[in-house]
Amino acid sequence: MKTAIEYQYDKKEMAEFEIEQIISNKRDFTFLCGDSLEILKLIPDESVNCVVTSPPYWNLREYDVSENSNVIGNEPDYKDYVKNITAIFDEIKRILTRDGSLWLNLGDKYYNKELLGMPWRVALSLMDNGWILRNDVIWDQMKGTQSSKDRLRDVYEHIFHFVKSKKYYYAHDEIRIAPIKQPKVYNGEIVSATGVSGKKYRKQIEESQFLSEEEKKAASQALDEILQEISEGKLVDFRMTIRGEQRAFHSDNTNISGRAKELETKGFYFIKMGANGHLPSDIWRIAPEDTWRKDAHYAVFPEELLLNPIKATCHENGIVLDPFSGTGSTVVTALKLNRRGIGIDLSEYYTDLAKKRIKQVCKPLF
Numbered sequence: 001m002k003t004a005i006e007y008q009y010d011k012k013e014m015a016e017f018e019i020e021q022i023i024s025n026k027r028d029f030t031f032l033c034g035d036s037l038e039i040l041k042l043i044p045d046e047s048v049n050c051v052v053t054s055p056p057y058w059n060l061r062e063y064d065v066s067e068n069s070n071v072i073g074n075e076p077d078y079k080d081y082v083k084n085i086t087a088i089f090d091e092i093k094r095i096l097t098r099d100g101s102l103w104l105n106l107g108d109k110y111y112n113k114e115l116l117g118m119p120w121r122v123a124l125s126l127m128d129n130g131w132i133l134r135n136d137v138i139w140d141q142m143k144g145t146q147s148s149k150d151r152l153r154d155v156y157e158h159i160f161h162f163v164k165s166k167k168y169y170y171a172h173d174e175i176r177i178a179p180i181k182q183p184k185v186y187n188g189e190i191v192s193a194t195g196v197s198g199k200k201y202r203k204q205i206e207e208s209q210f211l212s213e214e215e216k217k218a219a220s221q222a223l224d225e226i227l228q229e230i231s232e233g234k235l236v237d238f239r240m241t242i243r244g245e246q247r248a249f250h251s252d253n254t255n256i257s258g259r260a261k262e263l264e265t266k267g268f269y270f271i272k273m274g275a276n277g278h279l280p281s282d283i284w285r286i287a288p289e290d291t292w293r294k295d296a297h298y299a300v301f302p303e304e305l306l307l308n309p310i311k312a313t314c315h316e317n318g319i320v321l322d323p324f325s326g327t328g329s330t331v332v333t334a335l336k337l338n339r340r341g342i343g344i345d346l347s348e349y350y351t352d353l354a355k356k357r358i359k360q361v362c363k364p365l366f
């Protein structure tokens, strides 16, 4: 019979082998069962492109492994939770490629009637350790719980997008939302998607007391060029701001607003909406997953939530990792999007579930 140490060693060797297989492109995915911090140490530096994860929240104690001493979230003091989570993400920073991204989903917690601000406590700790925060996405789950009558319903969680260097991979064209409305013909002439013909702007330019003759000429010519782009389908909409007619969008202060500066030096500027559409906002309205809850009675990632992070911040065939993979949603979605995936979870039960699930959804791979 094997001793505990031999068994541990076998497990470590096996994990190292599996990781090597993924990194050398011989396999597409693996699910490793064990403590994240320990397994992450087996992964080489700068070898993973993207991490998308949802660690257990502090003081929920709802997972299969809640009695295990390594389980994250069971720390009696929330400050120790922040320390432990930060240590795991230090390790993740090491294994992430220089242009890699981390998407971290966290929810908050009331304790002694007080909202603790846990997501921000973790986010600030990560920033103190060198992570650069690029977005705080609000995940509006649409159906909140009403556990108390002296405060509002809770309906959102945070998804923080962190990077480790200012230059990072971001395929913005992959996640653009196509414009719903297109330019149209109105009274025999082409107008923008919201009906802007440019006539009002033309009149304002011509009658302006605030533009020099030279500036009027430049503004009118620029308006012609924009209308040309609308008629060619390169732009779907635009707005023009003209000195003395409209205010700069955010601020009139030329020291803080580039737009205000443009208005001061040139006399006008445009806001344009290209035909490629715009990027999604930082509020995502996605209902929590509830289509296959028979085996897992807890926070499963909805696939829709994973699409933008993976498409934007991991190139095709890149490696996506989830260090708290649970039922394997991140890895499953990564595979569906032609990326590779590594999942790590302390629970054997969830790891087995993830392996079964991936067999169901990725049949052609077997």
Ligand SMILES: C[S@@+](CC[C@H](N)C(=O)[O-])C[C@H]1O[C@@H](n2cnc3c(N)ncnc32)[C@H](O)[C@@H]1O
Binding pocket: 034, 035, 036, 037, 053, 054, 055, 056, 057, 063, 064, 065, 070, 071, 072, 299, 300, 301, 323, 324, 325, 326, 327, 328, 329, 330, 344, 345, 346, 347, 350
């Ligand atoms: C919120 S769930 C993740 C759910 C997952 N996103 C999904 O779609 O199924 C958190 C997971 O962290 C695991 N976990 C807790 N402590 C861990 C540790 N120290 N190392 C690895 N996994 C851990 C739990 O077993 C649980 O499955």
